[in-house]
Amino acid sequence: MRSLLYTAILLALSQAAFAQQTETYGWEGTATILSMYPDSCVMASIATDPVHGGSQSLELERLSDGTPQAYVAWITGLSDGEEVTASFWRYDVTPAAAPSCRIWAHWNDDPGDVNGYAGSAGGNSDYGPGTGWDETEYTWTVVDGHTGLVIEARVYSNPGDMVWIDDMTVTAPTGAEIVMPGGLALERQTWGSIKTVF
Numbered sequence: 610m611r612s613l614l615y616t617a618i619l620l621a622l623s624q625a626a627f628a629q630q631t632e633t634y635g636w637e638g639t640a641t642i643l644s645m646y647p648d649s650c651v652m653a654s655i656a657t658d659p660v661h662g663g664s665q666s667l668e669l670e671r672l673s674d675g676t677p678q679a680y681v682a683w684i685t686g687l688s689d690g691e692e693v694t695a696s697f698w699r700y701d702v703t704p705a706a707a708p709s710c711r712i713w714a715h716w717n718d719d720p721g722d723v724n725g726y727a728g729s730a731g732g733n734s735d736y737g738p739g740t741g742w743d744e745t746e747y748t749w750t751v752v753d754g755h756t757g758l759v760i761e762a763r764v765y766s767n768p769g770d771m772v773w774i775d776d777m778t779v780t781a782p783t784g785a786e787i788v789m790p791g792g793l794a795l796e797r798q799t800w801g802s803i804k805t806v807f
């Protein structure tokens with residue numbers, strides 16, 4: 610009986626350790642991106658053509674010479690060894706030439722500021738086939754005590770280049786928080802409410 614109980618507890622613990630949550634975002638509302646780097650590097654807007662799912666997508670136009678990073682998701686509350694997987698569909702029709710798009714990320718150890726930066730976390734180096742929509746994905750493993758990760762959509766390689774993004778999926782441990790476009794104001798409001806309580 611006791612060993613059965615231990616087995617049940619161990620099972621529950623292992624399930625808790627590996628429990629994952631998944632959030633999706635398809636740009637069907639008005640929110641575009643959470644932030645960007647450098648400042649004014651992209652024009653982010655809602656498009657109705659091309660679209661992968663639903664009736665809208667995210668349109669990114671590169672404005673800066675430096676590689677623009679459009680922040681499309683933010684995961685906080687992470688610990689070493691945990692994994693975050695993010696994917697989105699991207700659209701360009703220029704095989705082996707710009708415009709192209711990659712999924713990338715950087716660490717952000719400040720849970721109160723989406724613009725915090727604690728070093729590059731790398732990403733998927735593939736530029737895609739450039740023959741319309743294709744899905745790009747990458748899995749990051751948390752290291753070096755980092756606690757947050759910002760998912761970027763990067764646009765290559767000249768000012769004026771445009772790419773489209775749709776149907777993003779982010780999977781993270783249940784103990785983490787996933788912030789999607791449009792979720793930032795809510796998060797701040799929640800923090801404000803918490804501060805008021807204390």
Ligand SMILES: [Ca+2]
Nearest residue numbers: 635662663665
């Ligand atoms: Ca969509």
